[in-house]
Amino acid sequence: MEIKEAKNKFIQTWGALGSQWGINKTMAQIHALLMVSTEAVSMEDVMEELQISRGNASMNLRALMDWGIVYKEYKAGERREFFTAEKDLDELAVKIAKERSKREIKPALKILKEVSSIESNNTAEEIQFIEQTTKLYDFVLKADNVLDKITEYKDNWLTKLVVKFMK
Amino acid sequence: MEIKEAKNKFIQTWGALGSQWGINKTMAQIHALLMVSTEAVSMEDVMEELQISRGNASMNLRALMDWGIVYKEYKAGERREFFTAEKDLDELAVKIAKERSKREIKPALKILKEVSSIESNNTAEEIQFIEQTTKLYDFVLKADNVLDKITEYKDNWLTKLVVKFMK
DNA sequence: TTAAACTTTCAAAAATAAATGAAAGTTTGT
DNA sequence: ACAAACTTTCATTTATTTTTGAAAGTTTAA
Numbered sequence: 001m002e003i004k005e006a007k008n009k010f011i012q013t014w015g016a017l018g019s020q021w022g023i024n025k026t027m028a029q030i031h032a033l034l035m036v037s038t039e040a041v042s043m044e045d046v047m048e049e050l051q052i053s054r055g056n057a058s059m060n061l062r063a064l065m066d067w068g069i070v071y072k073e074y075k076a077g078e079r080r081e082f083f084t085a086e087k088d089l090d091e092l093a094v095k096i097a098k099e100r101s102k103r104e105i106k107p108a109l110k111i112l113k114e115v116s117s118i119e120s121n122n123t124a125e126e127i128q129f130i131e132q133t134t135k136l137y138d139f140v141l142k143a144d145n146v147l148d149k150i151t152e153y154k155d156n157w158l159t160k161l162v163v164k165f166m167k
Numbered sequence: 168m169e170i171k172e173a174k175n176k177f178i179q180t181w182g183a184l185g186s187q188w189g190i191n192k193t194m195a196q197i198h199a200l201l202m203v204s205t206e207a208v209s210m211e212d213v214m215e216e217l218q219i220s221r222g223n224a225s226m227n228l229r230a231l232m233d234w235g236i237v238y239k240e241y242k243a244g245e246r247r248e249f250f251t252a253e254k255d256l257d258e259l260a261v262k263i264a265k266e267r268s269k270r271e272i273k274p275a276l277k278i279l280k281e282v283s284s285i286e287s288n289n290t291a292e293e294i295q296f297i298e299q300t301t302k303l304y305d306f307v308l309k310a311d312n313v314l315d316k317i318t319e320y321k322d323n324w325l326t327k328l329v330v331k332f333m334k
Numbered sequence: 335t336t337a338a339a340c341t342t343t344c345a346a347a348a349a350t351a352a353a354t355g356a357a358a359g360t361t362t363g364t
Numbered sequence: 365a366c367a368a369a370c371t372t373t374c375a376t377t378t379a380t381t382t383t384t385g386a387a388a389g390t391t392t393a394a
Binding site: 024025026052053054055056059079 | 352354361
């Protein structure tokens with residue numbers, strides 16, 4: 001396999017994975033492309049390499065910057081903007097975890113708290129509902145807190161986690 | 168808020184979350200419905216409560232059983248089948264983690280290994296590509312192993328994780 | 335073996351999500 | 365202030381995913 005094929009395969013795979021994880025395909029593909037690029041890449045290049053439209057490239061680059069995992073760069077004497085990806089994987093994972101916590105876990109917790117707090121008239125249905133949603137609330141809250149703690153380590157958190165675990 | 172509204176809100180929320188995590192909306196809704204039901208529920212009831220077609224109910228119940236988080240039950244003297252959800256959250260999370268590892272992480276690892284193993288002709292592009300995909304392979308592999316270890320605890324793994332972490 | 339009671343399948347339809355591209359907007363150099 | 369060089373927006377189109385429902389399949393009991 002030569003570089004061009006490998007690069008393409010990597011981009012396609014990362015894109016497919018992305019769409020299974022709530023990130024859209026193009027967004028994940030752009031990120032993949034930037035991750036394996038030596039140099040910062042212009043929007044024109046992204047469009048060219050992935051064969052996508054200007055609008056699509058613009059919207060998804062913006063989204064990646066909102067996630068904090070792609071940065072804009074300016075080159076001296078160049079009017080146009082260049083983009084680079086966060087390449088440090090610990091940092092990348094932390095940013096993704098934080099963003100998903102904010103966007104998905106926190107709002108879900110709010111609803112869980114709300115629905116688990118209904119008044120019970122002691123029917124079996126109500127008792128079961130309150131019990132299960134309360135458990136769910138506790139579980140998700142605990143998981144979210146662990147995530148928070150883990151990501152506080154930033155550098156090498158995964159390695160540190162492995163070490164803690166093997167003890 | 169009364170039970171009916173709360174139940175509905177819970178089902179909708181869980182469904183929306185599901186679709187952000189690569190599980191389809193109906194599948195997540197059915198699971199939510201079963202989680203808060205005292206009794207095993209028939210397909211007819213699922214169709215009725217969620218206002219979905221027979222085919223949809225059948226396909227998604229099957230998918231939930233494939234994931235190992237919904238079980239079939241037979242009632243004495245009843246021809247039709249009833250369904251219950253895994254209600255233990257530790258167990259539920261472990262099953263989901265295992266399934267996603269199998270379906271998504273393992274195949275991704277295979278590709279990462281493949282593309283990171285190309286012959287290099289020492290261009291900057293190739294060096295960067297190999298370096299980054301190798302790092303990614305190592306990272307994902309390590310993460311997958313940690314997941315494995317964690318889920319080996321089964322009972323109370325989350326609590327145990329918290330304890331390890333606070334030390 | 336038959337038929338009633340139930341479940342599964344899958345082609346077609348509907349719903350949803352993503353991509354396009356041209357027009358509007360912005361920034362920069364002269 | 366102007367216009368060239370570039371980016372963003374968003375109504376429309378296109379692609380993808382999900383749902384439907386009727387037909388085919390299966391199981392059970394008599």
